[in-house]
Amino acid sequence: MGRTMIEKILGSHSGLDSVRPGQVIDLAIDARVARDFGGANVVKGLTDAGLDVADPARTFFTFDCNPGGSDQGYAANQQRCRVFAGERGMRVFDIDRGIGTHVAVETGLVWPGATLVSTDSHANILGAIGAFGQGMGDADISAAFAFGKVWFKVPGSSVVRFRGRPSPEATAKDRVLAALASLGAEGLLGHAAELRGEAIESLDLAGRMTVASMATEMGAIIALIEPDEQVIRFCRSRTAQRFEPLHPDPDAVYDREVTVDVEGLTPRVARPGHPEDVVAVTDLPRTRVDSVFIGSCTNGRFEDLRAAAEILRGRRVAPGVVLKIVPATDEVWRLCLAEGVLEVFKQAGALVGNAGCAGCAAGQIGMNGPGEITVPGCGSRRG
Amino acid sequence: MRFSERLTGRAWVVEGDSIDTDMIYHNKHLAETDPARMGKHAFGNLPGWEEFPTKAKPGDIVISGANFGCGSSRQQAVTCFKTLGVVALVARSFGAIYERNAVNEALPVVVWDWKPGQVESGDQLAIDLGTGRIENLTRKTSHQARGLSGAELAIYRRGGLLRRG
Numbered sequence: 001m002g003r004t005m006i007e008k009i010l011g012s013h014s015g016l017d018s019v020r021p022g023q024v025i026d027l028a029i030d031a032r033v034a035r036d037f038g039g040a041n042v043v044k045g046l047t048d049a050g051l052d053v054a055d056p057a058r059t060f061f062t063f064d065c066n067p068g069g070s071d072q073g074y075a076a077n078q079q080r081c082r083v084f085a086g087e088r089g090m091r092v093f094d095i096d097r098g099i100g101t102h103v104a105v106e107t108g109l110v111w112p113g114a115t116l117v118s119t120d121s122h123a124n125i126l127g128a129i130g131a132f133g134q135g136m137g138d139a140d141i142s143a144a145f146a147f148g149k150v151w152f153k154v155p156g157s158s159v160v161r162f163r164g165r166p167s168p169e170a171t172a173k174d175r176v177l178a179a180l181a182s183l184g185a186e187g188l189l190g191h192a193a194e195l196r197g198e199a200i201e202s203l204d205l206a207g208r209m210t211v212a213s214m215a216t217e218m219g220a221i222i223a224l225i226e227p228d229e230q231v232i233r234f235c236r237s238r239t240a241q242r243f244e245p246l247h248p249d250p251d252a253v254y255d256r257e258v259t260v261d262v263e264g265l266t267p268r269v270a271r272p273g274h275p276e277d278v279v280a281v282t283d284l285p286r287t288r289v290d291s292v293f294i295g296s297c298t299n300g301r302f303e304d305l306r307a308a309a310e311i312l313r314g315r316r317v318a319p320g321v322v323l324k325i326v327p328a329t330d331e332v333w334r335l336c337l338a339e340g341v342l343e344v345f346k347q348a349g350a351l352v353g354n355a356g357c358a359g360c361a362a363g364q365i366g367m368n369g370p371g372e373i374t375v376p377g378c379g380s381r382r383g
Numbered sequence: 384m385r386f387s388e389r390l391t392g393r394a395w396v397v398e399g400d401s402i403d404t405d406m407i408y409h410n411k412h413l414a415e416t417d418p419a420r421m422g423k424h425a426f427g428n429l430p431g432w433e434e435f436p437t438k439a440k441p442g443d444i445v446i447s448g449a450n451f452g453c454g455s456s457r458q459q460a461v462t463c464f465k466t467l468g469v470v471a472l473v474a475r476s477f478g479a480i481y482e483r484n485a486v487n488e489a490l491p492v493v494v495w496d497w498k499p500g501q502v503e504s505g506d507q508l509a510i511d512l513g514t515g516r517i518e519n520l521t522r523k524t525s526h527q528a529r530g531l532s533g534a535e536l537a538i539y540r541r542g543g544l545l546r547r548g
Contacts, residue, residue: 073414
């Protein structure tokens with residue numbers, strides 16, 4: 001019987017020829033990651049249980065929630081992780097590096113078909129390169145650090161087929177918002193989805209990351225996109241690991257197939273509170289905004305920031321409005337610097353933050369005051 | 384602590400679907416690492432439930448709708464219930480990460496497609512974790528839910544993922 005993408009990845013990492021939905025397996029993890037959020041609890045969990053790190057070369061910290069350490073708690077947690085890592089020779093992607101999952105792709109900690117777990121609920125963004133990523137809690141990550149594997153229940157697979165051709169104005173974010181509106185917050189609950197259709201397959205890596213980052217908002221375990229030549233070439237340039245492109249078998253068995261209609265799709269916006277409460281931008285009354293945020297794991301790639309710069313070039317942020325921009329990683333930050341994008345942002349009067357996360361987990365930038373009307377372009381979740 | 388597979392306790396019915404981890408445990412308390420200080424924040428960001436930590440008693444059972452605990456991976460959203468002595472979580476469905484976090488901390492998660500009128504806050508419930516049988520002792524009714532799988536029960540009996548039993 002044929003296998004879906006998730007069944008192939010989980011099978012190859014559990015020493016089993018075939019795995020089936022509902023089966024509980026011991027899953028080997030290629031990259032085991034904790035952040036400044038959760039990391040200190042992972043250290044505490046290991047210490048309290050008398051456990052240690054199985055393989056320091058495959059175990060990492062990424063400090064991305066609050067790189068500046070403006071919150072005393074985060075600063076203290078970072079230092080505890082740093083000391084723990086130093087004693088074991090583990091690599092720390094420290095406060096200058098950016099969002100851990102993005103860094104994992106850029107530095108080749110993962111590749112198509114690889115497995116990663118992190119204390120980041122959006123670790124399933126790795127579906128963008130056809131890898132398995134999963135956000136887990138402190139206890140799970142402690143177990144992954146200590147044993148190199150975690151227990152995992154094989155999820156059922158779904159196909160989400162995007163049908164039609166979006167309007168030229170509709171970005172990757174608009175496409176995934178269309179899926180959220182159509183499928184709902186529980187639409188893919190507990191499932192591994194494979195996203196297909198021209199509207200997805202035509203996206204570059206940045207666009208694929210935008211789409212995959214929203215799987216959690218649909219309740220999905222992960223949203224996998226079959227890597228194309230461009231993605232494979234990128235990953236090969238970043239990792240020494242040899243890998244074969246991963247494809248689902250033609251006779252793979254899916255629990256269900258759903259279609260998302262994106263024909264003529266126009267720009268969308270999710271109203272506050274629920275990411276699935278999506279309307280066309282033109283259906284909203286004209287609203288004066290107080291602040292705008294651009295960044296996060298969903299929209300913090302260079303391509304996103306360059307698009308923002310094209311709009312901002314030669315313009316200034318309106319009086320009384322603030323603009324906050326957070327590049328996803330140091331690599332993105334440097335590209336912005338080299339390509340003149342930062343110059344545009346500074347001329348426009350924007351605040352540009354450290355590479356990393358932003359407001360999602362009470363992080364460095366992007367929080368707002370009571371009654372403040374903020375347009376996030378775009379965080380992945382409710383504020 | 385003993386890990387009984389038959390639990391009896393008082394129900395708190397938290398109506399609504401997709402009650403997320405930020406409503407259960409607000410992100411402003413994320414830097415907290417001491418479990419003893421997490422309980423007082425449970426449901427602190429869910430309107431109408433801010434008093435829950437002072438009203439909850441050890442042995443209580445929390446019941447909610449679909450996709451309970453969706454959102455982030457924060458373990459504190461499970462630990463805060465453990466701190467208060469909540470013995471089980473019952474919902475129509477759970478967010479996937481949350482469900483794992485609860486199992487790993489030996490806080491049983493029971494999936495029950497309950498209907499209005501079958502359970503109210505204050506009802507006394509008995510839950511068999513192995514069979515998934517739920518008895519409403521107050522209403523003298525019995526319902527079939529999904530209990531814990533073998534792997535989940537094994538972690539529960541050990542007292543948590545990182546315990547060696």
